[in-house]
Amino acid sequence: MVTIGDVARAAGVSRSTASYALSGKRAISAEVRQRVNDAVLRLGYTPNAGARALATSQTMVIGLLAQFLEDEFAPAMLEYMLGVSDTARELGYDVLLVTEADGDKALRRITDSRMVDGLVLLNVAQDDDRLPVLRAAPQPGALVGLPGDCSGLDVFDLDFEEAGRMMVDHMHRLGHHELILVSQPEHVVQRGGAYVWRLQDAALQQARLRGVTLHAVFGESRQPAVGRSLHALLDRYPSATGLLLNNEAAAAALPTVLHERGLTVPDDLSVIGRYSDEFARVFSLPYSSIESAPDRLGRMAVRQLVRRIESEAGRAEPYVVRFVAPELVDRKSTAAPRT
Amino acid sequence: MVTIGDVARAAGVSRSTASYALSGKRAISAEVRQRVNDAVLRLGYTPNAGARALATSQTMVIGLLAQFLEDEFAPAMLEYMLGVSDTARELGYDVLLVTEADGDKALRRITDSRMVDGLVLLNVAQDDDRLPVLRAAPQPGALVGLPGDCSGLDVFDLDFEEAGRMMVDHMHRLGHHELILVSQPEHVVQRGGAYVWRLQDAALQQARLRGVTLHAVFGESRQPAVGRSLHALLDRYPSATGLLLNNEAAAAALPTVLHERGLTVPDDLSVIGRYSDEFARVFSLPYSSIESAPDRLGRMAVRQLVRRIESEAGRAEPYVVRFVAPELVDRKSTAAPRT
DNA sequence: TGAAATCTGCGAACCGGTTCGACGATTGTC
DNA sequence: GACAATCGTCGAACCGGTTCGCAGATTTCA
Helix, strand or coil, rough: CHHHHHHHHHHHHHHHHHHHHHHHHCCCCHHHEEEEHHHHHCCCCCCCHHHHHHHCCEEEEEEEECCCCCCCCCCHHHHHHHHHHHHHHHHHCEEEEEEHHHHCHHHHHHHHCCCCCCEEECCCCHHHHHHHHHHHHCCCCEEECCCCCCCCCCCEEHHHHHHHHHHHHHHHHHHHCCCEEECHHHHHHHCCCCHHHHHHHHHHHHHHHHHHHECCCCCCCCHHHHHHHHCCCCCCCCCCCCEEEHHHHHHHHHHHHHHHHCCCCCCEEEEEECHHHHHHHHHHCEEEEECCCCHHHHHHHHHHHHHCCCCCCCCCCCEEEEEEEEEEEEECCCCCCCC | CCCHHHHHHCCCCCHHHHHHHCCHHHHHHHHHHHHHHHHHHHHCCCHHHHHHHHHHHHCCCEECCCCCCCCCCCCCCHHHHHHHHHHHHHHEEEEEEEEEEECCHHHHHHHCCCCCHHHHHHECCCCCHHHHHHCCCCHHHHHHHHCCCCCCCCCEEEEEHHHHHHHHHHHHHHHCCEEEEEECCCCHHCCCCCCHHHHHHHHHHHHHHHCCCCEEEEECCCCCCCCHHHHHHHHHHCCCCCCEEHHHHHHHHHHHHHCCCCHCCCCEEEEEEEECHHHHHHHCCCCCCEECCCHHHHEEEHHHHHHHHCHHHHHHHHCCEEEECCCCECCCCCCCCCC
């Protein structure tokens, strides 16, 4: 293994001079700098990450905590992860991926051992076990997902309230008076997936405001339960003319269910989902949807995190809670209800 | 920050004694060991990862290279990643996730800086740019995906040839004589996605052997192209009675296409896909499929990698190339062709 | 011309662990 | 009772970087 000592010897200078020549933190004559750079190239020198971390207390690694819980829709998580990973790399950071179910234990391990300079938490719950650990950690943290208590952390999320209102208003404007909202499985809500009831409560309130009947129900996460539950739902509310899906698995299952019932969208039923456009195109989800912008959220979280890591001042700056405004992507799956 | 020096002082011993008490690499009296352990608990000591890496040349981190290339089906990759991550953690390793498009450059960065003890490469191409770098690296590597040259590396993959033969034989046994095979986009093949033509070539050969006509075509990766291409395909081969899908996006798009054409599975058309069961259930893919076993493959790769990392002898053991046998999961989407 | 300021580079210390060699105290053996 | 082996602990060196303080050489300016 080639060390900075080897480089220094090859360039005929001391280790410290070699270090300064490479970092530029002190003035070094052009000639010596050239000799050092030549030696680096000739020997193929790359600094040892562990040694550098020890000396500088900087690892240039960001921890990414993504929990894949039962009944959670995993593929959506991937989009957040890629947003985080790409942005981190652009800013010079690598990503340590942590998927352990036991999130707070894992978080403690990562932070205490100083493996990372900062952390991004995905899928943050209302009362997330990981947050006390994160607040106590010496590294800054950014969240994707809104917890009950945001103190001491930067938080980014889709404006799910507005998303819920948009869904209802969109249908109301078209003339619908009875809607069904399919949320994530109850399981997810009980675990603290706040975004589920943030959207749902706002939708219910807006429905009341507009004089629209809204049936809010929990969905399922996979077949065969998800198909069955959609059938049961349509049986139960035969007069509903619009369907709102805050549940990706339900959106994927719906085309077949409607086919089996001989229903056509939007003639017999109007449908709006909530997922990313990329997702819709890859999975052929044919419904208009509220863009959930996972890549943007991941990107925002990392940007803010790195700002905090790199500026001394940033550490003290006020914490932000930022919501991305939902946008409706029209895929022609809504229309006026048939009379 | 609490260091081993603090622990030693609190326990009234030297740093080396504290270290030995914790590692157990030398005999330490029960009493001293107790004092050290108490101090660790009381002070909340966790070893600094960078310092330990520097001293031991072991990071306890595995690098996971997952490239998300244009036209590749990203969500499938997630399943491999989770298999790798879970298994790594079970064996005491963390995972550094690298998603850069420029794979060989990224790989060099990771290996040269000694950030990881070993590497898992996903989505390995026929003539993968990353392999020369990996072979030259001081860390061992394991691949998921079969390249042209496996020398010096452990390789794990689904037996795509057998998968191709199984698909054809299954249809042939049911009495089909004309089939269509939809592969990944041509783009993926050109880039070196060998698994595509491994399956396709084997299927074509088996079809010849069985006297079955097989139309092999490239598919698309997302809407609206994928839907259009399926329609075009069914227009072009109206007498085909069976569809083989080595393309997840096509499998997701098919239900709607068939609905639009008024076709029923398996009465009008028999369909077999190639994806994981988990995937089928989450996305409501209703077709019988060859299980691609991504979690198993990820697990196998990590197991072998860790074996090589941890045993001196393992380094010299012969390299393995292991194929997972495909299994057909029956979802009742195939039947005898209508006469 | 001399003192002060600037420019370059070096040596040493440090980051926080691990590990080797040595050494005093016990224990065991003949 | 003398000598060897074993046990338990310590000090020092080392891993590979970074950074501080210092000093010789050169330049600047009065």
